[in-house]
Amino acid sequence: METSINQFRSFLSNAWSKAGFSEFTSVQAKAIPTMLEKKDMMVESPPGTGKTLAYLLPIFQLLIEGGKNPQAVIIAPTKELAMQIHEEAQKFLKDSEFSSASFIGGADLKRQLEKLKKHPQIIIGTPHRLVELIELRKLKMHEVKTIVLDEADQLIGSGSTKEIDRIIQSTMKDRQVVAFSATIPQSTIDQLEKRMNQPEKLTVETSLELKEKIKHLYIVCERREKIDYLRKLLYTEPDMKAIAFINDSFHLEALAEKMKYKKISAGILYSQSTQAEREATIKKFRLGKYQLLLATDVAARGLDIEAITHVIHLDLPEAIEQFVHRSGRTGRMGATGTVVSIVTPGEEQGLLQFNRRLNLGLEKVTLYRGQLTDEKPTYQERKKTPAPQSRPKKKVAHKKNK
Known part of the structure; x- marks a missing residue:
């Protein structure tokens, strides 16, 4: 069944x-027709391909007018992603009678309870906070017809299955459960099938056109040289807006201090930050006050910031799924982008394995005179200047002795 926006x-x-x-x-x-048929579904699609609207549009289309209780619940693994989904929902519900509300851990509970008094039809939140509201009997779930698990692999892998089960069990038996993610490994599929009713599986491959818009480069250096290469890389393009990923949040603050010492404005995004700190960091990055955002995988999962020009893998992730999610922060919705991996000789083989599996068209480069190049100019190519000629020695006249 073909669907167009004019039918909405x-x-x-x-x-x-x-x-x-x-x-x-x-x-x-691919996903919207199945959503409209109210079938359970798993959708695997690369980052930046429009997954959020793939489930929001059909949910909004099926909303019942005059309803004062929630009709759909969207579960996100992180506060940032929940807020992002809420912002997108608000844009599309602006001229309607319907509304959405976000419920996230760390936010003031009393204020969030006030939101429920406004009777939002769309509930967006993190697992623990949603369960908390259900247990308090403040979040009424008896009219919820659709549950969305966004970034499903992270929700399942992060140990939130008990919360997810509690949320699903609090709804009607004929509810629809759908899962979306850039990567859905078999272990996640096995867990999702236990919570779904004969789900359809949709996989969207990265198109050739999309692959051509994202350039994958890598630099090989010693571990101690990585920060200096990061600094030099940022100077190659004055308008660069980059996210650099590292594996361990323990090193983030020290890395930010080193960037500050080298006069590079960098913000930190990691899960231990307070909600206010995280929102302030993202806002400054969006406004261009930070050229660089230093982040861990959990903190930046699902993060959608316009005009990110570069993703930098300062540490190579262990899993290929992490590499896909990180790299997907650039080149979103048809925009161009560059992914640069700064790896040690020992990490190079792991990156090349990712390249073979993902068919990235990976290119090895080096930094030379402030530019990324695949080949360093040889000594012979440099402009030769002739050696200065020595002046002829003056003859000294000797007096004869009388």
Whole structure:
């Protein structure tokens, strides 16, 4: 069944046009019809392909007018992702009678309870906070018809299955459960199948056009040289807006101090930050006050910031799924982007394995005179200057002795 935006409610088609979109992306074209048929589904699609609207649009289309209880619940693994989904939902519900609300850990509980008094039809939140509201009997789930697990592999892998089960069990038996992620490994599929009813599996491959818009480069150096290479890399493009990933949050603050010492403005994004700190960091990065955002995988999962030009793997992740999610922060929704991996000789083989499996078109480069190049100019290519000629010696006249 083919679907176009013109078949949706007028407030949705109008918001779609205002956002500057034209046709559905591949994942939207495949997922929306199944969502509208109210079937359970797992969707695997690369980062930046429009997965959020692939589930939001059909949910909004099926909302019942006049309803004062929640009709759909969207579960996100991180506070940032939940807030991002909420912002996108607000844009599309702006000219309708419907509303959404976000419920995240770390936020003031009393304020969040006040949100429920406004009767939002769409609930977006992190697992623990949603369960907390259900246990307090403040979040009414008896009219919820759709549950979305966004970044499903992280939700399942992070030990949130008990919370997810509690949320699902609090809804009607004929509810729809859908899962979206850039990567859904077999272990996640096994867990999801236990919580779904004969789910359809949709996989959207990265198109050739999308692959061509994201350039994958790598630099080989010693571990002690990585920070200096990061600094030099940032100087190659004055307008660079980059996210650099490291594996251990323990080193983030020390790394930020080194960047500050080298006069590079860098923000930190890691899970131990307070909600206010995280929001302030992301805001400054969006406004261009930070050229660089230093982040861990958990903190930046699902993060969608416009115009990120570069993703830098300062540490190579252990799993290929992490590499895909990190790299997906650039080149979103058809934009161009560059992914640079700064690896040690020992890490190079692991990166090349990722390249073989993902068919990235990886290119080895080096930094020479402030530019990325695949070949360092040889000595012979440098402009030769002739050696200065020695002046002829003056003859000294000797007096004869009388």
